[in-house]
Amino acid sequence: xxxxxxxxxxxxxxxxxxxxxxxxxxxxxxxxxxxxxxxxxxxxxxxxxxxxxxxxxxxxxxxxxxxxxxxxxxxxxxxxxxxxxxxxxxxxxxxxxxxxxxxxxxxxxxxxxxxxxxxxxxxxxxxxxxxxxxxxxxxxxxxxxxxxxxxxxxxxxxxxxxxxxxxxxxxxxxxxxxxxxxxxxxxxxxxxxxxxxxxxxxxxxxxxxxxxxxxxxxxxxxxxxxxxxxxxxxxxxxxxxxxxxxxxxxxxxxxxxxxxxxxxxxxxxxxxxxxxxxxxxxxxxxxxxxxxxxxxxxxxxxxxxxxxxxxxxxxxxxxxxxxxxxxxxxxxxxxxxxxxxxxxxxxxxxxxxxxxxxxxxxxxxxxxxxxxxxxxxxxxxxxxxxxxxxxxxxxxxxxxxxxxxxxxxxxxxxxxxxxxxxxxxxxxxxxxxxxxxxxxxxxxxxxxxxxxxxxxxxxxxxxxxxxxxxxxxxxxxxxxxxxxxxxx
Amino acid sequence: xxxxxxxxxxxxxxxxxxxxxxxxxxxxxxxxxxxxxxxxxxxxxxxxxxxxxxxxxxxxxxxxxxxxxxxxxxxxxxxxxxxxxxxxxxxxxxxxxxxxxxxxxxxxxxxxxxxxxxxxxxxxxxxxxxxxxxxxxxxxxxxxxxxxxxxxxxxxxxxxxxxxxxxxxxxxxxxxxxxxxxxxxxxxxxxxxxxxxxxxxxxxxxxxxxxxxxxxxxxxxxxxxxxxxxxxxxxxxxxxxxxxxxxxxxxxxxxxx
Numbered sequence: 001x002x003x004x005x006x007x008x009x010x011x012x013x014x015x016x017x018x019x020x021x022x023x024x025x026x027x028x029x030x031x032x033x034x035x036x037x038x039x040x041x042x043x044x045x046x047x048x049x050x051x052x053x054x055x056x057x058x059x060x061x062x063x064x065x066x067x068x069x070x071x072x073x074x075x076x077x078x079x080x081x082x083x084x085x086x087x088x089x090x091x092x093x094x095x096x097x098x099x100x101x102x103x104x105x106x107x108x109x110x111x112x113x114x115x116x117x118x119x120x121x122x123x124x125x126x127x128x129x130x131x132x133x134x135x136x137x138x139x140x141x142x143x144x145x146x147x148x149x150x151x152x153x154x155x156x157x158x159x160x161x162x163x164x165x166x167x168x169x170x171x172x173x174x175x176x177x178x179x180x181x182x183x184x185x186x187x188x189x190x191x192x193x194x195x196x197x198x199x200x201x202x203x204x205x206x207x208x209x210x211x212x213x214x215x216x217x218x219x220x221x222x223x224x225x226x227x228x229x230x231x232x233x234x235x236x237x238x239x240x241x242x243x244x245x246x247x248x249x250x251x252x253x254x255x256x257x258x259x260x261x262x263x264x265x266x267x268x269x270x271x272x273x274x275x276x277x278x279x280x281x282x283x284x285x286x287x288x289x290x291x292x293x294x295x296x297x298x299x300x301x302x303x304x305x306x307x308x309x310x311x312x313x314x315x316x317x318x319x320x321x322x323x324x325x326x327x328x329x330x331x332x333x334x335x336x337x338x339x340x341x342x343x344x345x346x347x348x349x350x351x352x353x354x355x356x357x358x359x360x361x362x363x364x365x366x367x368x369x370x371x372x373x374x375x376x377x378x379x380x381x382x383x384x385x386x387x388x389x390x391x392x393x394x395x396x397x398x399x400x401x402x403x404x405x406x407x408x409x410x411x412x413x414x415x416x417x418x419x420x421x422x423x424x425x426x427x428x429x430x431x432x433x434x435x436x437x438x439x440x441x442x443x444x445x446x447x448x449x450x451x452x453x454x455x456x457x458x459x460x461x462x463x464x465x466x467x468x469x470x471x472x473x474x475x476x477x478x479x480x481x482x483x484x485x486x487x488x
Numbered sequence: 489x490x491x492x493x494x495x496x497x498x499x500x501x502x503x504x505x506x507x508x509x510x511x512x513x514x515x516x517x518x519x520x521x522x523x524x525x526x527x528x529x530x531x532x533x534x535x536x537x538x539x540x541x542x543x544x545x546x547x548x549x550x551x552x553x554x555x556x557x558x559x560x561x562x563x564x565x566x567x568x569x570x571x572x573x574x575x576x577x578x579x580x581x582x583x584x585x586x587x588x589x590x591x592x593x594x595x596x597x598x599x600x601x602x603x604x605x606x607x608x609x610x611x612x613x614x615x616x617x618x619x620x621x622x623x624x625x626x627x628x629x630x631x632x633x634x635x636x637x638x639x640x641x642x643x644x645x646x647x648x649x650x651x652x653x654x655x656x657x658x659x660x661x662x663x664x665x666x667x668x669x670x671x672x673x674x675x676x677x678x679x680x681x682x683x684x685x686x687x688x689x690x691x692x693x694x695x696x697x698x699x700x701x702x703x704x705x706x707x708x709x710x711x712x713x714x715x716x717x718x719x720x721x722x723x724x725x726x727x728x729x730x731x732x733x734x735x736x737x738x739x740x741x742x743x744x745x
Contacts, residue, residue, distance in 0.1 A: 437576050444561075445650070455578060457581070458580025459580055460580070462580070
């Protein structure tokens, strides 16, 4: 189903007002810090150098090389509803790291701490976020992880991926690539070859992680790609709630971010993964911005396990992302709650895949797409009921909201049902912020911009409810900023 | 308080108001009656600043200010309130939250301090005495899933909280049964005061049994063709709108042409 919104709505795009208000991107600053980086280009040699720089064991180097060779044989995917300028993979530097790599948070360059302070993610002891442990990834490396001691006492491992490869080799070897294999898709293969860092989480059997875990990704260096890899394992009966946030400086160039996230939930384990993605979206004319090509997948490996994805996507020039659940265990549950907002020339093709394999598995998809300016916003989702998915159920709700008349919203739902007892429900709506709604708010004294924010916030309520409280507040603010100048 | 002079307005290229003149003083209740298509709702929409209504001539002064130069939200802050004929649903936005945002937006525009949630809650409790609506409605999304009567009561409740100087009720009686009508009228009457004026737009005399007007005007073909006290409404009820047309040769001529 495709709806192009070019009807003569009374809501006009007032170019002057939009230009005057522009779009505030508060995270658009650059930190002036010396970096070590690999020269631009991609080859087996670069992959070997990267692995050597990180002091990795041989199995890891081989794993990367295998992925790289596979990647060479793959074409760039073109099935998404996205206009992507050709990417010159030889022009990108695959590794950038602040010089003077710190051993612990006490040794972190004050400039880095300042950067995270400005972004609202304090890392130093005095100002640490209460109740949230943070792993901060700056360009290609993790620069620090907070609350390590408290977590270790609970038996939880939360560290950078580089450290995990060195210190918890057997766990990494067992689970890395077990959800997203190296050759899964073009960008996953690229990531497997050149990923530089990311977060590693291990929650042992029966442990409820005592605090929220979060990773804050920051791209700083120019002409650099960020390729991070995150792996979260929740053993039998464990529970963890994890949040990632992302920002980057404002630059005219397009920067590539190709991440892979793998989640493994064993019997009765629960993983809740929330994302607030605010990569630099480019300017009004679509210059610059991050290309966000991400593979996120959760494996409900054990019976009665549950994986829940919640995402608020407001940034990036291009978003290509389908956080998915493989529901292998009987009665396992997958959830996907998404708000994707595009403005100006942004393009998003995002959604989810729910692969039902086990008996009595359930999945729920709630997707809210908001398009403004000249942006294009697509929902693409697959619900697959395999032969063994006896009595499985899916419910999908897909709503689009259009602001202005030059944007587009598209819905591409795919369904494959191989078990006759499975039930799949799909509901979709497309609406515009109506003139009636705006006038109603304004006649009560609420200004136009505030009225739009309020209506959009109401539209997203179902998803915001799923976010941890502090992040729900942040997400709401982010939408307000992102929508500035959307109506005039 | 409100001075409308020779107001002409058009919608989608069609002239609807053709020289409307009306003066409203504080404390007065004016009823605007007229047949369908006479321009009753257009008057309400033009006064509150809805887009798509083009004023081609005439002026409107509200407490000495040029009302037509103000944005809708500025008119609200200046003390104008429109009770909608069809109140709008805003999914996901809590009714109480909406009302507090509205009140504080108005207060901010007037240079008054905003009310915090405790102060606002106190105000809401007080106003619930005037227009009873259930706790459940207070916490539901704005007008979403409300019955016709609940929507109209919600409008009057909003009016009670926002305390406007001039309230325009646009066919507030439409779609209400007699019990709901009485409740709404009671709410309106409780808000009558020497400082507050009302413009009650209605098709039927029925509402005026419960909200007693000081003046009744008959609007036909975009102009006020007859004004009087409440007895005029009763005459209209008896004779129908055709009676007005017969008494006005200009109108009758136009109808023949």
